[in-house]
Amino acid sequence: MKSKDYRITLLKAVASELAVNELESFFEGESRAGALKIKMQCIKLFEKQQKRIDKYNEMLTYEKKYTGKIVAGIDEVGRGPLAGPVVACAVILDNAHAYYGLNDSKQMSKQQRARIEADLLERVTYAIGVATVEEIDTFNIYEATKMAMQRAINDLPVSPDVLLIDAMQLGTGLIEESIIKGDATSISIAAASVIAKEYRDRIMATYAETYPGYDFENNAGYGTPKHLEGLKRKGVTPIHRKTFEPIKSMCEMK
Template identity: 50%
Template sequence: MPAIIPDFSFELAAITSGATFVVGVDEVGRGPLAGPVTAAAVRLDPTRIPAGLRDSKTLTAARRERLFDQLVSVAQVSIAHASVEEIDDINILRASHLAMTRAIAGLPADHALIDGNMIPRGLACRATAIVKGDARSLSIAAASIVAKVTRDRIMVDLAQQHPGYGWENNAGYPTKAHLDALLNLGVTPWHRRSFRPVHNILYQEN
């Protein structure tokens, strides 16, 4: 089955319906056991769209880094997070939506194209939810790249503060090395206590 190539059709449809500032929105970091969830909102200039924009998951790390640098220079970009404490307090889905809402609020958006099948509550602009949006919309693909690179960099920094968990390679996802380190080294302040593997270790300790 041929790969889906994202295009600008969703953005043009929003503009045709009266929007003037259309942003693509995506988040990264629902699955990890540690670290924040990160969202990005990106408004592309249709005359300066970097070549090769794709869903961040289909790109190499080096390609994502290059596209990130291009996007920051030619597009309008807003990045936001929800903290580990917020994730544990309100659950990962709502925290993901909170990060998205914060990212959108960083730009004067009047229409947001949201990756997924749900629109976050309380948005100050119109929005369209697009399933597999990061593979279908150029703006959402751009947001997926910005969010992924930003969060990966955060986890590399945190790995230096808390060595042994492999966050520089696994970005906090529950790899075998990360789970083994949790058992051997214990839980850090950056671990999500509401996530079962972390919760179970804390419960065993108590």
């Protein structure tokens, strides 16, 4: 058999188009080092994909609990930064969902998030809710987060029966599950986490053009050394949270 055929087999393994028994049969009797190396690559790819599938199924526990009901996962991004809005997302997954590799957005690389987000936006039902810097300073970050979540739910084109929410209670009158570390426990919340983070990161990248010198395009408003250095050199901008330190103290000193 030509090495080209083995390369095709490796590509099929990447796409998970072969079963393990088919793989063993394909390489039966093969002793060449190059072919056996490809076989081991295929096996590792299978094992990696199986771990993703197992993790995905573990994260469906809450969704399976409400089979037959419309379930929305809710998560927010941006409670901790010194600048920018807090963004929430509500997601209702499609019936044939299988976004293997989806996890808490904080545990995914930028490339992984971008790939998963592109798949999600094509197929899921979702809505975004935003609470502004002014609302954060007026009502506090906790209340502003609830406002953003409620706005996302209100903007869904489909009314959910059940809300799976990352560590929050909203008092909507719907069935609500407040799940600690929900973005690592529920696949619906994880999907909301990814979409919300990518959406907010794009907002902050735009702000970086308006307010250069704070490294918003890389820190998304969090208090990194470059951001703090920007505050010292250039001062407070309109998108900084005036009730958050050290900005609060800087404003009081004026």
